[in-house]
Amino acid sequence: MWSALPGLYGVPQMELGAAEIGLLALGARLLGSGGGGDPFFASVLALQAVERCGPVRLLSADGLPTDASVVAMGMIGAPAVIIEKPPNGRELTDVVRGVERRAGVETAAVMPYIVGGVNTLLPIAVAAELGLPLLDADWTRRTFARLEQSVLTLVGISCSPVALADEKGNVVMVESSDNHAAERLARAVTMAMGGSAAVALPPLSAFDVSAHAIQGSVSYCLEVGRRIQAVQGGAPGALRELLAYTGGELLFVGKVIDVDRRTTAAFAVGTVVIEHLRDRSRTLRLETQNENLLAFEDGRAVAMVPDLICVVDSETGTPITTEELSYGQRVNVLALPSAPAWRTDAGVALVGPRAFNYQLDYRPFATAATA
Amino acid sequence: VRIGIDIGGTNTDAVIVDRHERVVAVAKRPTTDDPLTGISDALTTVLSQVDASAVQRAMLGTTELANALLERRGLDPVALVRIGAPATLGIPPAALWPDDLRARALAGYTIVAGGFEFDGTPIAPLDEDAVRRFASSIAERAAAFAISSVFGSSYPEHALRAAELVRECAGEQVSVTIAHEIGTAGLIERENAAILNASLLSSAERVIGGFQRALADCGLSAEAFLSQNDGTLMGASQAAAFPILTVGSGPTNSIRGAWHLSGVADALVVDVGGTSTDIGMLAGGFPRESARAVEIGGVRTNFRMPDLISIALGGGSIVARRDGELHLGPDSVGWRLAREALCFGGSTTTLTDIGVAGGRLELGTLDPGALGSELVASALTRLDATLLENCERMKSSHEPLPLVAVGGASELVPERLPGVSEVIRAPHHEVANAIGAAIAEASGSFDRIVSYQHRPRADVVSEARELAVGEAVRAGAARDAVRIVSVTEIPVTYMPGGGCRLQVKAAGPLAPQP
Numbered sequence: 001m002w003s004a005l006p007g008l009y010g011v012p013q014m015e016l017g018a019a020e021i022g023l024l025a026l027g028a029r030l031l032g033s034g035g036g037g038d039p040f041f042a043s044v045l046a047l048q049a050v051e052r053c054g055p056v057r058l059l060s061a062d063g064l065p066t067d068a069s070v071v072a073m074g075m076i077g078a079p080a081v082i083i084e085k086p087p088n089g090r091e092l093t094d095v096v097r098g099v100e101r102r103a104g105v106e107t108a109a110v111m112p113y114i115v116g117g118v119n120t121l122l123p124i125a126v127a128a129e130l131g132l133p134l135l136d137a138d139w140t141r142r143t144f145a146r147l148e149q150s151v152l153t154l155v156g157i158s159c160s161p162v163a164l165a166d167e168k169g170n171v172v173m174v175e176s177s178d179n180h181a182a183e184r185l186a187r188a189v190t191m192a193m194g195g196s197a198a199v200a201l202p203p204l205s206a207f208d209v210s211a212h213a214i215q216g217s218v219s220y221c222l223e224v225g226r227r228i229q230a231v232q233g234g235a236p237g238a239l240r241e242l243l244a245y246t247g248g249e250l251l252f253v254g255k256v257i258d259v260d261r262r263t264t265a266a267f268a269v270g271t272v273v274i275e276h277l278r279d280r281s282r283t284l285r286l287e288t289q290n291e292n293l294l295a296f297e298d299g300r301a302v303a304m305v306p307d308l309i310c311v312v313d314s315e316t317g318t319p320i321t322t323e324e325l326s327y328g329q330r331v332n333v334l335a336l337p338s339a340p341a342w343r344t345d346a347g348v349a350l351v352g353p354r355a356f357n358y359q360l361d362y363r364p365f366a367t368a369a370t371a
Numbered sequence: 372v373r374i375g376i377d378i379g380g381t382n383t384d385a386v387i388v389d390r391h392e393r394v395v396a397v398a399k400r401p402t403t404d405d406p407l408t409g410i411s412d413a414l415t416t417v418l419s420q421v422d423a424s425a426v427q428r429a430m431l432g433t434t435e436l437a438n439a440l441l442e443r444r445g446l447d448p449v450a451l452v453r454i455g456a457p458a459t460l461g462i463p464p465a466a467l468w469p470d471d472l473r474a475r476a477l478a479g480y481t482i483v484a485g486g487f488e489f490d491g492t493p494i495a496p497l498d499e500d501a502v503r504r505f506a507s508s509i510a511e512r513a514a515a516f517a518i519s520s521v522f523g524s525s526y527p528e529h530a531l532r533a534a535e536l537v538r539e540c541a542g543e544q545v546s547v548t549i550a551h552e553i554g555t556a557g558l559i560e561r562e563n564a565a566i567l568n569a570s571l572l573s574s575a576e577r578v579i580g581g582f583q584r585a586l587a588d589c590g591l592s593a594e595a596f597l598s599q600n601d602g603t604l605m606g607a608s609q610a611a612a613f614p615i616l617t618v619g620s621g622p623t624n625s626i627r628g629a630w631h632l633s634g635v636a637d638a639l640v641v642d643v644g645g646t647s648t649d650i651g652m653l654a655g656g657f658p659r660e661s662a663r664a665v666e667i668g669g670v671r672t673n674f675r676m677p678d679l680i681s682i683a684l685g686g687g688s689i690v691a692r693r694d695g696e697l698h699l700g701p702d703s704v705g706w707r708l709a710r711e712a713l714c715f716g717g718s719t720t721t722l723t724d725i726g727v728a729g730g731r732l733e734l735g736t737l738d739p740g741a742l743g744s745e746l747v748a749s750a751l752t753r754l755d756a757t758l759l760e761n762c763e764r765m766k767s768s769h770e771p772l773p774l775v776a777v778g779g780a781s782e783l784v785p786e787r788l789p790g791v792s793e794v795i796r797a798p799h800h801e802v803a804n805a806i807g808a809a810i811a812e813a814s815g816s817f818d819r820i821v822s823y824q825h826r827p828r829a830d831v832v833s834e835a836r837e838l839a840v841g842e843a844v845r846a847g848a849a850r851d852a853v854r855i856v857s858v859t860e861i862p863v864t865y866m867p868g869g870g871c872r873l874q875v876k877a878a879g880p881l882a883p884q885p
Contacts, residue, residue: 040559040671041461041462041559044461044462044466044467045461045462047467048461048466078489080556081489083556083557083558083559084489084521084522084556084557084558085455085458085459085486085488085489085494085521085522085558086458086459086461086462086558086559087458087459087461087462088457088458088459088460088461089460089461090460167457167458167460168457169457194458194488194489194492194494195488195489195490234763234764259858259860260828261860261871262823262828315659315678315765323556326675326857326858326859327855327857327858328660328857329660330659
């Protein structure tokens with residue numbers, strides 16, 4: 001399934017079939033950084049679509065004509081709603097047709113607006129259904145809960161008009177003055193649609209995508225998934241290999257002793273306390289807002305957003321989302337560096353700790369931390 | 372005085388423990404097709420050794436129901452009504468189930484309009500006609516019904532109404548499992564658990580009914596319990612309605628039994644039975660639980676279960692060479708071991724015969740030279756390598772750990788394994804499961820919608836913990852030994868300051884009886 005095909009425009013292509021969907025789902029769980037929802041149902045949708053319509057071609061953005069039209073899409077809403085009310089499937093194609101109609105262009109390719117969590121795999125289902133290629137790029141390469149928290153905002157590309165669609169056939173276009181307003185209004189529409197909705201950004205040219213988006217996100221996710229699979233299979237040194245590939249660190253090994261969840265208007269906020277497995281005087285506290293945002297040991301922040309803080313099952317290496325965290329679980333906490341665009345002053349200003357109301361200055365996690 | 376019974380694939384074991392949880396009587400009898408005869412045999416044997424009137428409680432643990440799922444045996448075809456259209460249509464019921472299980476356990480399904488949004492707004496009015504049409508059309512092909520509903524844990528009205536309609540159309544006697552009564556968050560996981568539960572009802576009735584009749588036949592008036600996945604007790608009638616909550620009890624009991632017999636709180640536990648070997652971990656005297664979504668028979672559910680590796684190798688595993696390749700299992704002679712194994716005069720080469728020839732077991736009579744020494748050596752090497760590999764997968768570090776070997780065929784475990792500090796074989800290890808059932812704990816739970824708007828969460832949670840502990844004590848647990856097993860919070864309204872379903876479970880060993 002993972003085969004190099006001659007590229008349409010001289011660029012190597014890959015095919016995404018059932019095996020790749022499985023690996024992407026694993027990688028997407030980790031890149032969700034605790035949020036983004038369990039990719040399980042998105043993989044069911046993607047698998048069904050690929051089974052019905054054949055595998056999806058993965059292209060790099062410069063493999064398309066520069067003026068080709070690309071739609072970034074996925075879902076927004078509370079993961080707790082999505083696992084309780086899985087989608088119909090039609091809202092995903094409805095929403096792409098919605099932005100297409102509005103812009104008066106024909107879509108040449110789709111791409112994930114977020115690689116991480118459920119959003120990674122939904123565009124595969126859409127690409128298969130519509131017979132389009134998938135671009136190997138995204139706008140976050142980790143999960144963020146808010147629409148404006150994307151590289152689009154950093155580079156000054158507008159999300160207006162963003163389209164939202166629900167399972168009942170409703171499609172809403174939101175024209176907004178800036179991306180912050182787009183988020184606020186889209187969120188209100190999402191709540192009115194029942195707490196989750198399909199979302200598509202206005203079409204961009206392949207040139208803009210190749211100039212500004214985070215390139216290679218889908219294949220990065222796939223490679224991460226391949227390395228998690230090795231950890232799950234018990235391959236010696238597999239965790240080290242995963243950390244080496246991502247440039248990550250093992251922060252802590254312990255047992256979950258408290259999970260406090262509070263749900264605000266649309267986001268799940270919580271605090272998770274993990275006791276060290278051997279030294280019970282040590283605890284790690286995670287602050288979460290849909291995603292794991294901060295990790296404190298003894299009051300000292302040891303990892304911060306926008307870097308990824310990921311909790312994985314100690315024994316199996318399977319990533320655990322914040323909703324799945326529960327008392328007594330034995331876990332490893334990993335820190336992974338975010339995409340380079342986020343580790344800039346502008347990136348930190350948009351998605352650093354202060355953007356989430358924590359009065360802390362971003363510092364990259366220390367390498368060779370002691371776990 | 373308590374009786375613990377374990378129905379395994381090969382043997383039915385019974386033990387009696389006294390008020391200090393000391394083993395005072397033990398019996399092992401072949402499992403019978405009707406579990407009743409095997410249970411009665413085992414019970415009669417142990418009861419002949421004690422005063423039957425002193426028996427106050429009888430606990431049953433069994434792998435029968437788990438095996439029914441694993442082997443797709445005796446499963447009833449279930450008709451599923453999912454309430455939630457037009458939402459959820461993208462994920463059909465039983466998606467990603469193994470095909471053979473879906474074919475046996477799911478007679479058919481319908482996804483009807485209805486269900487609720489997070490805030491209680493109906494997605495659509497319940498399509499009552501669709502429920503009636505489906506129930507009438509499938510009634511003849513389905514032995515039981517399962518009903519799942521979007522946001523059904525928070526808003527059960529549509530699911531309850533659909534259950535009424537199903538009974539109207541398919542008969543008042545038809546069994547209906549409503550998903551929110553067994554599972555919690557996640558529509559698909561809850562629905563999976565409901566289908567499996569409904570599919571197990573008649574097997575559960577056979578096993579649990581057999582257990583209750585056997586107790587009555589022996590003149591016992593003891594209270595009947597089943598042990599659940601987490602090792603705590605559940606009344607027999609409730610277990611008959613929710614058998615899915617007991618499918619993990621076999622391994623849990625064997626790990627708890629291994630702890631009781633060995634006195635070692637942290638160890639690998641290897642339970643070698645007739646058809647399979649389970650490898651688990653004792654952590655602080657309890658089974659280490661799996662943190663991932665647990666699959667039962669290849670199906671995702673949201674239960675917490677002991678972390679376990681099962682391999683299809685046991686005393687009855689058939690050893691054969693095919694196409695020059697050595698095969699150990701997965702086929703097994705099971706309970707026919709005593710007839711079919713070479714060492715018992717049969718004609719099938721089993722792992723037991725290999726163990727006898729290799730000097731690990733002393734059983735029956737085997738002609739020296741009946742098996743080639745090369746076959747014996749390579750089969751044992753393969754067995755040890757398989758055990759070693761799986762023990763390593765189970766451990767969380769490379770530090771050596773003790774290994775507690777239990778189960779009828781546990782002598783097959785070698786004296787030494789790399790990474791194992793010592794192999795412990797305690798007296799009565801062959802009935803560890805039944806002992807685990809006999810020492811199962813009483814539990815209490817708190818499960819209510821709470822709000823943190825007017826009281827701090829810490830106060831609400833600590834009150835819930837106290838109430839759960841109080842209930843466990845009333846169920847017979849010793850107060851000073853009760854601990855909190857799990858705390859789960861599920862937001863209900865997803866609104867600011869909104870409610871939360873708070874579930875707390877407490878459990879503790881039974882207080883010594885006067």
